[in-house]
Amino acid sequence: MITRTAPRWQTSDWQSLLKSSIRSVDDLCDALNITVEDLPVARKAGDDFAVKVPLPYLQRIRPETPNDPLLLQVLPQALEMQAAPGFSTDPLEEAQFNPVPGLIHKYHGRVLLISSPHCAIHCRYCFRRHFDYDANTPGRRHWQPALDYIAADSDIHEVILSGGDPLSATDSYLHELVNAIAAIPHVKTLRLHTRLPVVIPQRITQGLLDAITGTRLKTLMVLHINHANEIDDDVSQAVKVLQSAGIRLLNQSVLLHGVNDSFEALSDLLWKLYALDVGAYYLHVLDMIDGAAHFLCDDSQSMALYNKLAAKLPGYMLPRLVRETASHTSKTPLI
Numbered sequence: 618m619i620t621r622t623a624p625r626w627q628t629s630d631w632q633s634l635l636k637s638s639i640r641s642v643d644d645l646c647d648a649l650n651i652t653v654e655d656l657p658v659a660r661k662a663g664d665d666f667a668v669k670v671p672l673p674y675l676q677r678i679r680p681e682t683p684n685d686p687l688l689l690q691v692l693p694q695a696l697e698m699q700a701a702p703g704f705s706t707d708p709l710e711e712a713q714f715n716p717v718p719g720l721i722h723k724y725h726g727r728v729l730l731i732s733s734p735h736c737a738i739h740c741r742y743c744f745r746r747h748f749d750y751d752a753n754t755p756g757r758r759h760w761q762p763a764l765d766y767i768a769a770d771s772d773i774h775e776v777i778l779s780g781g782d783p784l785s786a787t788d789s790y791l792h793e794l795v796n797a798i799a800a801i802p803h804v805k806t807l808r809l810h811t812r813l814p815v816v817i818p819q820r821i822t823q824g825l826l827d828a829i830t831g832t833r834l835k836t837l838m839v840l841h842i843n844h845a846n847e848i849d850d851d852v853s854q855a856v857k858v859l860q861s862a863g864i865r866l867l868n869q870s871v872l873l874h875g876v877n878d879s880f881e882a883l884s885d886l887l888w889k890l891y892a893l894d895v896g897a898y899y900l901h902v903l904d905m906i907d908g909a910a911h912f913l914c915d916d917s918q919s920m921a922l923y924n925k926l927a928a929k930l931p932g933y934m935l936p937r938l939v940r941e942t943a944s945h946t947s948k949t950p951l952i
């Protein structure tokens with residue numbers, strides 16, 4: 618029997634925190650007392666892909682520090698408006714793996730459901746920053762074609778809730794969706810890809826735990842943390858609460874120039890994840906999405922960095938360094 622630890626912030630309102638997020642370049646600069654180069658163009662970048670920074674995340678950014686690794690992940694820059702060769706609006710060509718609205722079936726045995734069009738934070742390097750969420754977020758009244766698709770293929774043993782961020786949906790929505798998935802006998806595992814426990818740890822409520830663990834499905838959660846500074850005491854507490862509910866936790870990161878492309882940054886992150894018992898799953902090279910070229914680390918630098926980590930850390934702490942390629946139906950390890 619699983620012993621559950623009650624979240625200590627159960628009375629906190631994560632939705633109010635979400636609503637009070639910073640939503641403009643100017644407000645972000647004012648809050649942190651920084652200036653950006655070429656502000657009018659940076660504002661245009663912020664119009665192209667809206668600014669969204671929740672306050673619990675903002676509090677971890679050092680004021681007056683323009684190169685803060687957390688700030689760089691959320692601050693629109695004029696560089697985003699420069700076209701770069703090889704970058705496009707759909708580098709993974711997900712449209713070709715989209716048999717019914719809201720469902721992506723690329724990998725054998727598992728499908729991805731776009732269960733919410735919203736995120737709690739907007740990461741400037743996001744590979745779905747140009748994704749057509751309007752056409753691909755069916756909502757509870759239109760889930761049936763996706764559920765029918767899953768039910769018709771007995772090879773599908775795992776359903777991945779993605780987005781957007783699936784935890785930006787309400788508990789009742791998730792409860793209904795997870796129960797509908799659990800009613801399909803050949804599905805064994807529910808996986809959630811989320812950044813919400815990191816950016817608003819107050820999202821981890823008892824209602825959420827009940828919604829995602831209340832069925833026969835094995836529940837796995839893949840967090841998205843790129844830098845050790847993203848993990849504060851509240852995030853650590855949220856991790857423990859999730860684990861005490863029987864949820865296995867893994868982490869994936871994106872290798873980002875200026876953010877975590879150093880041995881020290883990645884090593885610090887991996888040690889923190891290890892201390893929290895969160896498995897290091899993937900270190901992704903950047904998906905070549907329009908607007909994110911300034912985050913790119915080249916392959917030789919990425920591999921050299923990875924080899925340095927491998928020389929210093931035990932193998933069980935190492936994520937796999939991978940690239941997602943449109944034409945491949947599995948991730949491609951660089952090493």
Ligand code: SF4
Nearest residue numbers: 736739740743781812
């Ligand atoms: S939380 Fe994930 S899906 Fe949302 S903007 Fe960030 S990287 Fe993209």
